[in-house]
Amino acid sequence: MPSTPGQSARIDQFFAGPGGRGDAWKNLVELVESWARGSGSRAEVEAALAELAVTEGFHAYPGVQLMTALRERVAEDDARGTASLARRMTRAVITRSFRQNPTDWEAHEDDEAAAADVLPPALGRTDAHRPYFEVAIVTGAPAARWPALGAEWRRLRRPLDAFIYEPIFVGSFEDAFCASVLNPDLAAVVIHEGFTFRSRHDAPILRTLVEAMDENEGAKASALSLAQVIKRVRPELDLYLVANGEVEDIAGDPKATALRRVFYAVEELLELHLAILEGVQDRYDTPFFNNLKKYAQRPIGTFHALPIARGKSIFKSDWIRDMGEFYGPTLFLAESSATTGGLDSLLEPTGNIKKAQDMAARAFGADHVFFVTNGTSTSNKMAVQALLAPGDIVIVDRNCHKSHHYGMVLAGAHPLYVEAFPMTEYSMYGAVPLRTIKQALLSLKADGRLDRAKMVDLTNCTFDGHIYNTRRVMEECLAIKPDLIFLWDEAWFGFARFSPFLRPRTAMGAANDIEAWMHDPASVAAFEKQEAELGKDPSDDVLLKTRLIPDPRKIKLRVYQTNSTHKSMSALRQGSMLLVKDVEFHTVEAQFREAVFTHASTSPNQQLIASLDVARRQMELEGYGLVHNAIEIALAIRQAVAAHPLISKYFHILGADKMVPAAYRESGFVDYLDPKSNWAAALRSMKEDEFCLDPTRMTLVCGTAGFDGTQFKGILANTYNIQLNKTSRNSVLLQSNINNTRSDVAHLIRVLVEISNEIDQRLAQGGPNVRQGFEARVKSLMTDVPDLPNFSHFHAAYRREAGKRTNEGDIRAGFYAAYDAAGCEYIRLADPEIDRRLKDGPDLVSASFVIPYPPGFPIMVPGQVITQETIDFMRKLDVKEIHGYNAAQGLKLVRTDALAEPATSPPKPPRERHGRERAAAGHERRRVA
Numbered sequence: 044m045p046s047t048p049g050q051s052a053r054i055d056q057f058f059a060g061p062g063g064r065g066d067a068w069k070n071l072v073e074l075v076e077s078w079a080r081g082s083g084s085r086a087e088v089e090a091a092l093a094e095l096a097v098t099e100g101f102h103a104y105p106g107v108q109l110m111t112a113l114r115e116r117v118a119e120d121d122a123r124g125t126a127s128l129a130r131r132m133t134r135a136v137i138t139r140s141f142r143q144n145p146t147d148w149e150a151h152e153d154d155e156a157a158a159a160d161v162l163p164p165a166l167g168r169t170d171a172h173r174p175y176f177e178v179a180i181v182t183g184a185p186a187a188r189w190p191a192l193g194a195e196w197r198r199l200r201r202p203l204d205a206f207i208y209e210p211i212f213v214g215s216f217e218d219a220f221c222a223s224v225l226n227p228d229l230a231a232v233v234i235h236e237g238f239t240f241r242s243r244h245d246a247p248i249l250r251t252l253v254e255a256m257d258e259n260e261g262a263k264a265s266a267l268s269l270a271q272v273i274k275r276v277r278p279e280l281d282l283y284l285v286a287n288g289e290v291e292d293i294a295g296d297p298k299a300t301a302l303r304r305v306f307y308a309v310e311e312l313l314e315l316h317l318a319i320l321e322g323v324q325d326r327y328d329t330p331f332f333n334n335l336k337k338y339a340q341r342p343i344g345t346f347h348a349l350p351i352a353r354g355k356s357i358f359k360s361d362w363i364r365d366m367g368e369f370y371g372p373t374l375f376l377a378e379s380s381a382t383t384g385g386l387d388s389l390l391e392p393t394g395n396i397k398k399a400q401d402m403a404a405r406a407f408g409a410d411h412v413f414f415v416t417n418g419t420s421t422s423n424k425m426a427v428q429a430l431l432a433p434g435d436i437v438i439v440d441r442n443c444h445k446s447h448h449y450g451m452v453l454a455g456a457h458p459l460y461v462e463a464f465p466m467t468e469y470s471m472y473g474a475v476p477l478r479t480i481k482q483a484l485l486s487l488k489a490d491g492r493l494d495r496a497k498m499v500d501l502t503n504c505t506f507d508g509h510i511y512n513t514r515r516v517m518e519e520c521l522a523i524k525p526d527l528i529f530l531w532d533e534a535w536f537g538f539a540r541f542s543p544f545l546r547p548r549t550a551m552g553a554a555n556d557i558e559a560w561m562h563d564p565a566s567v568a569a570f571e572k573q574e575a576e577l578g579k580d581p582s583d584d585v586l587l588k589t590r591l592i593p594d595p596r597k598i599k600l601r602v603y604q605t606n607s608t609h610k611s612m613s614a615l616r617q618g619s620m621l622l623v624k625d626v627e628f629h630t631v632e633a634q635f636r637e638a639v640f641t642h643a644s645t646s647p648n649q650q651l652i653a654s655l656d657v658a659r660r661q662m663e664l665e666g667y668g669l670v671h672n673a674i675e676i677a678l679a680i681r682q683a684v685a686a687h688p689l690i691s692k693y694f695h696i697l698g699a700d701k702m703v704p705a706a707y708r709e710s711g712f713v714d715y716l717d718p719k720s721n722w723a724a725a726l727r728s729m730k731e732d733e734f735c736l737d738p739t740r741m742t743l744v745c746g747t748a749g750f751d752g753t754q755f756k757g758i759l760a761n762t763y764n765i766q767l768n769k770t771s772r773n774s775v776l777l778q779s780n781i782n783n784t785r786s787d788v789a790h791l792i793r794v795l796v797e798i799s800n801e802i803d804q805r806l807a808q809g810g811p812n813v814r815q816g817f818e819a820r821v822k823s824l825m826t827d828v829p830d831l832p833n834f835s836h837f838h839a840a841y842r843r844e845a846g847k848r849t850n851e852g853d854i855r856a857g858f859y860a861a862y863d864a865a866g867c868e869y870i871r872l873a874d875p876e877i878d879r880r881l882k883d884g885p886d887l888v889s890a891s892f893v894i895p896y897p898p899g900f901p902i903m904v905p906g907q908v909i910t911q912e913t914i915d916f917m918r919k920l921d922v923k924e925i926h927g928y929n930a931a932q933g934l935k936l937v938r939t940d941a942l943a944e945p946a947t948s949p950p951k952p953p954r955e956r957h958g959r960e961r962a963a964a965g966h967e968r969r970r971v972a
């Protein structure tokens with residue numbers, strides 16, 4: 044409902060991001076234009092303007108004076124003048140040209156001089172591009188004084204300043220919160236003591252959100268309370284407190300850690316100005332990239348390898364000059380194999396790479412970060428190798444990326460596979476229920492082998508967008524084993540750090556929350572209360588049903604996260620980070636160094652390292668707005684597909700209700716598009732539900748349009764230049780990211796309309812045969828789906844050290860068995876011998892990983908006993924790409940007669956092998972036997 048001027052307005056819809064803001068302005072322009080044409084009314088314009096003014100108050104542009112000028116034109120009944128100004132303002136808001144263009148701030152386009160005294164130009168007229176940001180000033184001063192205060196701030200600007208900023212003023216706690224949420228350009232907040240609590244605006248949902256943000260004590264109009272709430276929403280912002288009285292007391296308060304600096308009220312404003320600029324400079328700084336730029340400009344003679352460095356052999360060549368022209372000279376000037384002369388060594392960083400890594404740790408809420416230049420495939424292997432020793436048990440999602448499985452082969456760790464909930468209809472898996480993970484731990488405990496369980500290794504979010512309740516998983520697991528290590532593969536989810544909604548569900552977000560909880564005295568009481576309630580020896584059943592609270596005094600918080608920075612941020616392909624928050628890191632630091640030496644190339648790419656540094660800078664300075672935009676774009680796509688009558692006839696995007704079974708949506712959240720959903724409900728779901736759906740990952744069902752995933756992916760790529768993510772039997776995965784624009788949405792929707800139209804016409808004109816063919820195809824894709832096979836178990840020969848209740852095994856021994864050619868056999872999938880062996884034995888034991896794409900998880904791992912389920916699935920699979928399987932040869936199996944007999948039998952002598960093969964496999968065989 045549009046509100047009339049003077050009425051307080053609802054600002055609950057403020058989560059409409061930058062696109063929503065642009066739409067509101069375009070809507071205003073349309074209303075003004077209709078008024079100018081005589082088909083609309085001035086009252087409509089006034090109402091829309093009043094509504095817009097509420098949220099615009101949280102942005103520096105257009106600012107009070109331009110908004111006043113606009114209102115005055117309306118009041119003067121000047122429809123054409125209003126339209127002209129509104130159009131200019133709208134253009135500036137949408138293109139963000141106001142950041143560099145002083146005339147955007149002037150009400151009279153052709154009369155800059157006249158405007159100058161009305162509208163202080165926001166920007167110094169300088170040719171050099173200076174990055175722009177905004178600063179929120181929270182103040183108790185009356186709103187009438189804000190323009191004068193703003194002028195005071197602007198007078199502080201100096202040509203020397205590296206950045207330029209505009210102040211915006213808010214007078215209450217709630218408005219300060221709104222500004223932090225709404226304004227992606229904010230880089231700092233200055234909090235003057237003496238503001239009020241309530242917003243001038245009506246916003247019940249906002250209030251729920253504020254309360255949710257300050258869970259410990261309930262928000263109040265204190266500067267420190269405000270600082271804490273803002274830090275929860277935007278940890279990257281610099282917060283400054285200007286205190287009236289006891290500065291020393293405030294600075295000494297533990298809550299003051301949220302502040303960058305505390306000032307005494309009467310001190311120089313210039314100091315504050317300089318502190319703000321320095322704070323932004325701190326984030327802007329990219330130590331490695333800066334040095335690489337300097338290096339590239341120096342006249343350096345190279346007498347080391349890498350002839351491409353400096354580009355001379357390229358630009359002088361008749362034959363490869365085009366490569367130089369394509370990439371530009373800078374790339375070659377910045378190529379070097381040196382680790383000195385201003386550069387640093389990725390393998391043993393002590394200089395600017397170390398600094399860059401420390402800054403990334405700050406940005407991502409970790410204690411340490413390793414930059415990795417071979418993708419998260421390598422980060423995962425590094426973490427697994429560094430943290431696990433042969434024989435350690437890892438509870439791991441069987442559907443995790445293959446780097447984990449291979450990592451365990453290398454480490455000799457024993458995977459205890461746990462299964463995600465299946466989504467058979469769509470030939471994909473969800474995520475692993477916490478109950479399953481707890482059951483695995485309790486079973487190990489019952490077998491007396493809990494001490495060997497070292498790690499829980501899960502993928503968050505999954506390829507298809509299932510987000511774990513990371514905090515709950517870690518807390519409940521730590522209640523069973525307080526020193527478990529957690530490895531969260533957040534290959535797809537690195538960006539989530541920069542969304543207040545998603546952050547608590549990230550590994551580091553949850554680890555930081557758990558750490559804060561551990562230091563809260565109420566936590567021990569909560570633990571003791573539960574301990575007393577559970578009694579001395581609670582049954583597994585009770586433990587599985589109870590939301591377990593760990594003992595905060597015993598927990599050793601050991602959390603690792605890997606992310607493919609290149610998948611969700613502005614890093615070059617293969618740029619990845621490994622984040623560490625581990626109180627025991629000092630005990631494994633040397634192992635990590637070994638893991639780096641094992642896996643990192645000794646010739647890491649300088650551009651990749653620089654891009655990791657720069658990606659961090661970007662996320663710290665504009666990640667909030669970019670992620671907001673990616674979410675907004677995803678919601679726009681979801682909305683457009685659901686609402687379009689033709690598209691929705693053949694396609695749909697799976698909502699949270701379809702992706703996450705109701706049992707795991709305890710809050711009752713249905714979906715982002717559900718009419719009853721609002722952001723408070725989404726926040727509750729993020730907080731409480733066992734699994735949530737990452738809105739940016741959209742499963743578009745195309746089986747209902749008669750396409751299998753691979754086929755549809757091909758059509759989009761080859762005919763329409765749309766590249767997308769993974770496919771399943773009957774769906775494709777679309778993903779929005781920080782790079783997407785509304786034009787991308789428009790293109791996608793147009794293409795879906797075109798394809799839907801074609802289907803519609805084909806069905807309308809093709810007669811009954813075509814229709815029947817289509818229906819049969821849809822039925823085959825949507826209902827004749829193969830059951831997804833669960834992991835069965837390792838062969839007894841690989842379970843020597845296993846217990847009775849769990850299925851872990853020695854995957855490394857299974858893997859190396861395949862090196863013994865004579866000890867392996869091949870049977871083709873269609874061979875009746877497979878069926879005979881399944882029925883009468885001996886066991887079919889896989890000698891390799893078999894990973895079909897899609898779905899992309901190993902349906903067989905080395906040493907696994909193959910069951911009917913797996914064979915049925917393989918036989919029904921209609922995908923071409925199956926890693927580890929050659930259809931012409933058949934399944935590669937370990938000959939069971941080559942395997943060790945049960946433990947009571949004496950080990951068999953190793954069979955004859957040749958040279959290197961014997962050397963490679965002999966040791967492993969003996970381990971198995």
Ligand SMILES: Cc1ncc(COP(=O)(O)O)c(C=O)c1O
Pocket residue numbers: 417418419420421423443444446502506532534535607617619
């Ligand atoms: C869950 C998961 N982890 C790790 C990786 C590997 O990441 P990268 O491509 O950066 O090596 C992928 C790749 O798709 C993945 O999906």
